[in-house]
Amino acid sequence: MLIIDKLKALDKLIDRLTGIIVICSLSLMLLIVSIQVFCRYILHSGFYWMPELARYLLVGFSFLAGSMALRRKELVGVTFVYKFFSPKLRRWIELISEMLIIFFLLVGISFGFKTAKFIIQTGQLSPGLQIPIGFFYLPIPISFLLMLITSIISIFNLMFKYSQEDTDMMTVERKKGIKK
Numbered sequence: 001m002l003i004i005d006k007l008k009a010l011d012k013l014i015d016r017l018t019g020i021i022v023i024c025s026l027s028l029m030l031l032i033v034s035i036q037v038f039c040r041y042i043l044h045s046g047f048y049w050m051p052e053l054a055r056y057l058l059v060g061f062s063f064l065a066g067s068m069a070l071r072r073k074e075l076v077g078v079t080f081v082y083k084f085f086s087p088k089l090r091r092w093i094e095l096i097s098e099m100l101i102i103f104f105l106l107v108g109i110s111f112g113f114k115t116a117k118f119i120i121q122t123g124q125l126s127p128g129l130q131i132p133i134g135f136f137y138l139p140i141p142i143s144f145l146l147m148l149i150t151s152i153i154s155i156f157n158l159m160f161k162y163s164q165e166d167t168d169m170m171t172v173e174r175k176k177g178i179k180k
Contacts (some may be wrong), residue, residue, distance in 0.1 A: 007152070019068060022061045025057045029054050029057040035050065036050040050128075051128075052128035063139050063142075063144075064139060064143050067144075070151070098154050105144045109141045109148065112137065113138075113141045116137040120134030
């Protein structure tokens, strides 16, 4: 039980930090776009690097927000089908879906870091900011890594929750047997 508690505490910490980063990124993007609009339409000039930074911030906080949505079970899913199955079958369906998600995330993490590393090694710079463009690829595998942690915690929760329910059912059945 200790490992589950530690994983839940880690998950809560990641959720808070991710939330702070998402809010700061969204606020910075809003500020940048507002300044760019003001400069372009009022002052008839603008900063050439601002739209590029706003795009990179949008992509970065979108993936981080996706990891938050997965953690909070707010992603779009086909959950209405679950009600047609028994609770034990639902458990297996959830476990299989979490395993498929983990497989997808592992592939995404591997290719994401390899791609970012390759692009950083090539020395390709972003046109406006003149920063290695590979750094702007990093939010994708990092978000997938956060989603992986969430999925692992979900599997532990599923296994612990249902094993606890099974234990409770066995206790109830034993009590019924004693009363006979």
